[in-house]
């Protein structure tokens with residue numbers, strides 16, 4: 186079966202682990218269901234994960250109470266930032282209607298993962314006027330047996346004129362936290378970063394772990410493949426893993442910027458943190474026919490987490 190277009194009827198997703206929910210105004214969504222109350226919701230608009238719940242049904246991602254409906258990008262969850270450059274902020278992928286990909290090229294899967302969905306985005310005529318490159322962007326979103334979430338992006342250059350293209354990319358992940366002042370990020374200490382608040386000047390991080398006392402907007406360069414977000418009050422640690430994505434953006438707008446943002450509550454900065462696996466410093470270049478792959482893995486584990494122990498399996502199983 187060919188990939189559904191945005192105007193085709195809802196695809197029949199025949200699996201007890203998947204549900205397709207139709208809603209007006211570009212708000213159709215797919216729900217992935219795991220054990221107990223684990224679930225993930227994905228909006229076709231933006232190909233955006235808007236909810237990830239653990240087996241107690243607790244929400245793990247931040248979504249603003251002031252998030253605006255399409256065609257505006259949606260504040261929260263996991264917006265996909267592509268293709269950035271001299272375009273609208275964060276590129277247009279988060280602002281387009283994606284389709285279900287009924288026939289994705291094979292992707293090695295863990296047989297224990299039953300709940301997954303494949304989406305696809307191709308540029309429209311208008312997109313090609315803005316960014317004159319033909320591409321196929323395939324996104325697999327999977328909910329693992331233990332409630333972990335993974336997003337795998339495959340971007341292929343389908344230009345027929347022989348031209349390469351370059352882009353930057355980010356999984357703009359908004360984590361829900363109890364109180365930003367009590368949160369610590371481990372794994373980025375001693376890393377070099379570009380400070381977006383200081384004209385992208387390069388610095389080296391000092392100290393044992395990263396804590397938050399004011400606005401932060403940094404691009405950590407060549408960041409490790411595992412980063413932990415430790416939420417003391419919630420007794421929860423998010424473990425973020427990344428492949429194919431050298432950098433990690435860390436962002437919290439804090440009070441002043443929060444007030445200036447139309448789609449964000451004045452005090453919501455206290456309950457969110459963005460840690461965004463990304464390729465920012467060096468754009469990715471693809472020749473025609475070439476494909477790039479970038480993966481994000483998220484798990485939420487109880488904070489019996491020991492400092493410096495970034496393996497979630499060890500955290501869970503001792």
Ligand SMILES: O=P(O)(O)OC[C@H]1O[C@H](O)[C@H](O)[C@@H](O)[C@@H]1O
Nearest residue numbers: 274275381402403434435436459
């Ligand atoms: O408002 P948005 O376009 O969604 O961007 C929100 C934020 O995203 C990233 O984290 C950037 O590093 C920030 O500079 C930006 O303010």
